[in-house]
Amino acid sequence: MKLFKARVQNYRSVRDTGEFAVEDVKTILIGPNEAGKTAVLQALQRLKPPSDLKPLNALRDYPRALYNDIATGKVKPSNVVVATGWFSLDADDLKELPPSHNPAGTEFVVSRHLDNSLRYHCTSAPEYPWFRIFRSDLLRLVAHMDRNDAAKSASASLSAIIGDWNDSTAVTGKFATGLTSWLDANIALVDEDNEKEMSRYDELLAKVKLWGVYDAACGRLYQRVPKFILFSNIFRVRPNIHLEHLAIRLENNALDDDHYDYGNSCLLKLLGFTARQLSDLGKVTAPDAGDQAAMERFRDQLDNRNYQLNAASVRLSREIKEIWNPDEGKGEASKLRLVADGQYLKVVVEDSVGVEVELDQRSEGFQWLVSFFVVFFSEAEGEHANSILLLDEPGVSLHAIKQRDFRNTISKLAAKNPTIYTTHSPFLVGPDELDIVRVVEMTDREVGTKVHTSITSNDPAALLPLQEALGYDLAQSLFATQRNLICEGLTDYWYVDATSQMFISGGLTGLNDKIAIVPSSTASKVVYFATILTAHNLKVAALLDSDNAGDQAAKQELLVHRLGAKRIIRTADFTDPAVPKAEIEDLLKDTLIPLAASEFGIDVSTEAAASPTTPITDLLLAKGGSSFSKYKLAKAYIRWTRDHKAVDLSPAERAGWTKLLAAINSALK
Structure with missing residues (x-):
């Protein structure tokens, strides 16, 4: 069982973080002071806390600006959700559930409320047993029984049980037990030759018992939920x-x-x-x-x-x-x-x-x-073998260089226990860890703390650790590698690196391991990076999209002079079919189109078939509008490569990337 998504609400500075993704191994929360990072960890711990953790207190833990609603009884603590966690279930977990309600992909959802009550359910849960779902079949069955019993004892005994029930009565606990006992006691009044009524009886009995079986199974599943252990520097x-x-x-x-x-x-x-x-x-x-x-x-x-x-x-x-x-x-x-x-x-x-x-x-x-x-x-x-670690500002007292080493320490801890940690330090965020970063911000006290799964923020200070991490890593590596490939931006870096790694793991030729990929942030800045690197007698090649920005960069006299035409590599040269204004995403068109549909609900397969020479990012932007993000698409592709191999790319994609990687290796040999 693994936590894959979470949400915090109604806790101190947090009104509602929104749902945010949690990684299998390590998730990093960054943001400025007073953004609410610690509050998020404290609330998450409530999903399954250590036994001696103090219970929630509405006076101390409910957002103070809203507390009058609690004091006046307008809001009941039992109705206030504080933390929610979504857990994926493995094969052993699914065995706990009734066979009729344990399909693959079932999720277990746990929530903690302000009154300290705990609630949980599965996404494959049977219909909740309100009396209204039993009423008609039960009345037909008892009418059948009465025809076989002049004393009409079945009707009398049933009325004693359900006399004050209404359609919204939950047939659980003692109500379910009473109804089950009635069915068991009156089985003899069902004509065994009447297949319709026997089937009705069997279905009613199964439905009445099902919720109890399911509820008990959910209780066993909660016992398998990882314990949340919060550790703070204090x-x-x-x-x-x-x-x-x-x-x-x-x-x-x-x-x-x-x-x-x-x-x-x-x-x-x-x-x-x-x-x-x-x-x-x-x-x-x-x-x-x-x-x-x-x-x-x-x-x-x-x-x-x-x-x-x-x-x-x-x-x-x-x-x-x-x-x-x-x-x-x-x-x-x-x-x-x-x-x-x-x-x-x-x-x-x-x-x-x-x-x-x-x-x-x-x-x-x-x-x-x-x-x-x-x-x-x-x-x-x-239970530490089945615990999730919540670390608040780990290693804050360490020297900057030691913090970079300590990042590996956290990774070792996370290999055994999934870890969520907060940090302000750029040295505790690796340049290859941007996809596991969640940005925490609070730009408005009326809105409260928000957690963004994508690296976006309305507050520039929230992104500062990421900018510093990338800047430091770039400064450290800029002159350390003899061979350098400059690409336009971070997403280009991700596509090249992830695809190359997938090729290598599949036994194909990827990027030469002696080549460093250097993102320049925009096409216009490629010439600056090329100038600096070539001035130090380093080998440099540039990978440019074939869009207008890439064309302008490729035509700069200084860039051509520094690199030579052979080391300016254009994406359009490797697409099949040809896309004249191709961006790097067009080299993965067959994979990214269905990925965008499944991940973001933006399906442009029809548009792509009708206009095969239009870059797919243009099609996605036209249809998805502001909901489309090149960053999110690249991040989704990185996740996709973790579970797929190069053979899962289309033949055209494999051919294009084989040529592109070979061209880069050749330019920097």
């Missing part, structure tokens, strides 16, 4: 915990700060002790040496504490070693140890030299990781 494990002080605060419910003690509480939960138990063990004095039984109990108590501390230390050390990847020769962290010393529980780190120091003397990034694993293992409660 949830820190402290290196020295005074057990007696913590025990008193917990017992008196007088925590100085829930966040301050949260990490420490999780650590104790992971160890299997309460603060009071560990504190009392630290106070115990050795019994008289002559009392052998007391000595045995004393030793067992201390050994039990030490063994549990050791087991937790080993577990944490193993997980951290797998993820952290310390710098060569620096001995960032070799072993983590939890030590009980009287009234203090200490977290110490032993490096590769054997030196022990307290946790707070190690890097902020390492402290974050230790705290994360403590909270993760504690809150997952043995």
Whole structure:
């Protein structure tokens, strides 16, 4: 079972994010301060939270500007949806459902309401059992029974059950049980030779029972829903915990700060002790040496504490070693140890030299990781293999370069547990990860927080991390590769890279792995990039569309002088049939036309057949209007390539791309 779509409503700064896609492995939320990113994560956690998470509170969690509706009773918390998640079901999940209602593609939908109630259903659910769907058949059946029973006992007993029902009565729970019992008790009154009435009886009994079977199956499915574990930078494990002080605060419910003690509480939960138990063990004095039984109990108590501390230390050390990847020769962290010393529980780190120091003397990034694993293992409660991680600003304390390394750490975590994380940092967004980015913005308090699946925003600040990520990556790689292909924009980059990778994985010749693809943002800027790169004696080729902008760029004297005609590659040269004004999308016309129809509901197959020389983006724009986006189409194609191979392209597409990739390789050999 995998979360593939979500929506947050009526939670703090969020009125309605709208539905947004969630990736299988890693989803990144970016946006400026106060956009509502943290609120989105907090609301999503409610879909299946850890057992000790505080319940929703309308006063604290409902949008404050709308709270008067709750206070006056105009809006009932039970009717207010806070978070909704859509989950895809695998073959094992579908087995839980009744065979009549478990087709492939069934989705499981879970929603949490402001009154903390939980609701879930499947998209293949049977018709809800309102009494109106049973009424006519039930009345006909009881009339048949009465003809076989002079006392008309069936009518009398049925009236006692359904006497106060109306068409909107839900035949579930005790109502369904009562009706089922009535049917079972009166089967003898149905003429077994009357096939029509026997069939009516069987269908009624099956319909009455079906909802109960389905409802129980949905309950079992919810048990399979991943647990959502939220980790914030403020949830820190402290290196020295005074057990007696913590025990008193917990017992008196007088925590100085829930966040301050949260990490420490999780650590104790992971160890299997309460603060009071560990504190009392630290106070115990050795019994008289002559009392052998007391000595045995004393030793067992201390050994039990030490063994549990050791087991937790080993577990944490193993997980951290797998993820952290310390710098060569620096001995960032070799072993983590939890030590009980009287009234203090200490977290110490032993490096590769054997030196022990307290946790707070190690890097902020390492402290974050230790705290994360403590909270993760504690809150997952043995279910961390089936958990979704929600990380709020991970690695914010790391140096920029280390953040780029830490991006790989998050990817390793996400390989086992799907991860959704927020960030402001361009170094936590890879240039190849733009398709998994969701933009969070709040340009108007009256509208609230919005989450965009496509990389669009009304607030330029929301896109800043992406712009900086692309700029930094480009600056780093611009002069690092001897061979460079300049293309007009990001979508061109995606088409070339994704198709090349698909060719290579299918055993065909793709782009030479020594060639770097450099997007220039517009055709007019290709000449600038070409000038800069050729000035450094690098090999450069340009891939230009054959539209008007591409024609103008290709005719620039400076570009021709810098590259030569052979290294200016035009898309129209590789289309079949020929499209004089071809853009790169026209090299994938047979694939993109049905893809646009299925993904966006824009079907231009008839128009393309009638006008084969018109670029497909022109046809899609003419029919789809503002609902069509070249970016969205390119992103949909990238997703398509993940599940398809080069052989799934049409023969004309394979032929065109084979020639195009060969031309690029030849120009930059």
